[in-house]
Amino acid sequence: MKKDQAKILAAALYKASGDKKGKELDKVIANFSAYLSQHRLVPMIPNILGQLENIHFLKEGIIATKITSREELAQAEIKKISDLIKAKTKKEVVVKTEIDKELIGGVVVKYNDKIIDMSIKHQLNNLAKQLSN
C-alpha cells in the first residue's frame, strides 16, 4: 500500500480541489495539510507533488519533456526541441532541463517512455560496439 500512497493522496487532492478558487481552495489545502501532519505523512510531500503534476499532465493531455545536456541550452534551442515534440505528439509540451557533465556533448530528450539519445557519449558507445564486432 505504502508505495501507492502518494499517488492516492495526490489523486484525492486533485479531485477535491477540482475547479475551486480563492478561499475555497485555501480551505482544501489547509485541510489536506492538517490531514498529512495528523497522519505523519509530511515527509511524503515531495512525492505527492510529483504525482500531482503527473495527474495534472495526464488530465490536460500535456507531455512532460526532459532535456538533458552538458551545457545550459539557449531558450531558442529549447523552443526548437519542444516544437519538434509538439509536432510529433500533437499535444502541449512542458519542458524541464537538466545538466549532465558526463554526456560530453549533444542532448538527450525524454518524453513519455521514449528516449532520443543524441549525446556524444551514446554515439561513442555505439562506435565502440561496432568496432569490437
Next chain:
Amino acid sequence: MSYDHLVKSLQKQLENWQSDVKEETAGEVIEVGDGIAKVSGLSDVMASEMLEFETKAGDKIYGVVLNLEEFAVGAIILGEYGALKEGDKVKRTKRILEVPVGEAVIGRVVNALGQPVDGKGNIKSNEFYPVEKIAPGVITRQSVFQPLETGIKVIDAIIPIGKGQRELIIGDRQTGKTALAIDAIINQKGKDVICIYVAIGQKESKVARIVAKLEETGAMDYTTVVLAGASESAALSYIAPYAGCSMGEYFMDKGKDVLVIYDDLSKHAVAYRQISLLLKRPPGREAYPGDVFYVHSRLLERAAKMSDELGGGSLTALPIIETQAGDISAYIPTNVISITDGQIFLETDLFYKGIRPALSTGLSVSRVGSAAQKKAMKKVAGKLKMDLAQYRELEAFAQFGSDLDEATKQQLDRGARVTEILKQGQFKPLLQSKQISIIYAAANGHLDKVPVANLAAFEQKLFSKMEAEGKDVLDNIEKTGLLSEADEQKLKNIINDLVELEEKVGEDKK
C-alpha cells in the same frame, strides 16, 4: 605496423559508420529481486519480448517479458541480476527470445540461451530460431511408423518408441531414469539421429559425468547438451527445454530425425512455479499456477513426425518426471502422463531386486509405438508380452513352489526366464537383431532347460555364436526387418546347439 597504416585502417572502418539516432522506447526498473524485475514505461512492449537491462556499470543483461500490467511490466531476468538496481534503464529489443541453431551447436554444451559453456569457443551460427514456437499443425504431420531403437531389450520389445512419439520416463529418484535416456542416445550412433539432452535443474557434477560418458562412447558427435544447472536462476531452467526443442526443430525442418530428452520436467514445473508466484499469479493445486499444464503440453506438442511433403523429419521427445515415493497420481505426473503417448514406469522395488532396467511391465505402455515396430520384433515380442502378463498374475503363487500343478509351474518358470533375459547392463545398448535372437529363444521356450542363473552367460555365448555362425541372419534382420522361415530355422538350430551344450556341461559338473 606503422602509424600511418593504423590511422588509415581506422579511417576505413569509420567510413561506413553512421551515428544512427533513433527514438527508443525505454523504461525504468521499479523493483527487482529473485530473478524478477518490474519495469515502468515500455508502453508498447510485446509479450515474451526480450528486454535489455543496463546496469549502472554499463553491463547489459537480458530479460523476457512475461506479465503485461496496467502500469508496469513483469519480466524474468536471464542471468546474474545482482548488479541490477532500482532506476536502471531498460530498453526494448523488438525481438522474441531466440537461440542459435544449426550444425554449429552439435557436439557442444550450451546454456539455455545457446551460449557455449564447454570452453570450446564461440558458436558460429547465422540461423536463429525463436524459443517459443507453435507446434506443427494437423496437416503437416503424419502418423508415427518408424521405430526409434533405444537398444534396450525390454523397451524395444514391449513398449516400443516410434520416431515422432512422446514417451514419458517416470520413476522415483535413483531408479535409472537418466541412465535409460543416455543409453538411448548412445544407441543412436550411426543411425543418423541428432540427439539433444536438456538438463533442467540438474547437479553440474551429474551433467559433467554424462557429458564425459557421451564423449567416451563417441555419442557427443551427434549430441547437443543444453544445460540449466541447479545453481542458475529459475528463469533459465524455465527457458531451457524450449531452447533445446528449438535446436531440434531446426533439424526436423531439414528432414532429419531428432531425439530430445528433457531431464527433468518436474524441476521445470518447480522453476515455473517459482517464477509465477514471484510474478504474483494466483497459485492452484500444489501451489502450481493454473497454466502449468499448458507449459508442458505446448512443449511436448512440438514433438512430431512431419509429412513427406515437408521432408519427413521427426522430433521424438523423452520427457523425464521424478515422482515422490512412487506417487504417479500427483499433479505434474498425471498432467504429463496425459500429454504423452505412453510412459515407461521405473520402480524402486524392482531396482533393488536386481531387475535393471527396473521397468514395471504392468504400468508401462506405449500408445503408438507398436505400429512402428519391426516385423521381426513384433513376431517374437507378441509371445513375450503374453508370458510376462501371465507371470505377473501368477507371481504371488510362486512361493508355494511344489504345491503347484505342472502348467502353472511351467508358466512361472517361463516368466522367471523372460524377466531374466530382459535385464540389461547400463551403457550396453544392443542391436535389434541380437535382441530378437535372445527374445526368440526365451519366448519359444528354448531356454526352459537352462538354469536361470546361467542365462546371462548364455546370452553372451549366443551373441558370439550368432556373430560367428549366423552373421547372415543378423544382417538380414537389420536390413529387411523381417525374420524369414530360413533364418528362423537357422536361428533355432544355433540356439538348440547351445542349449544342448549347456545341458551337457551341467551334467558333467554333477
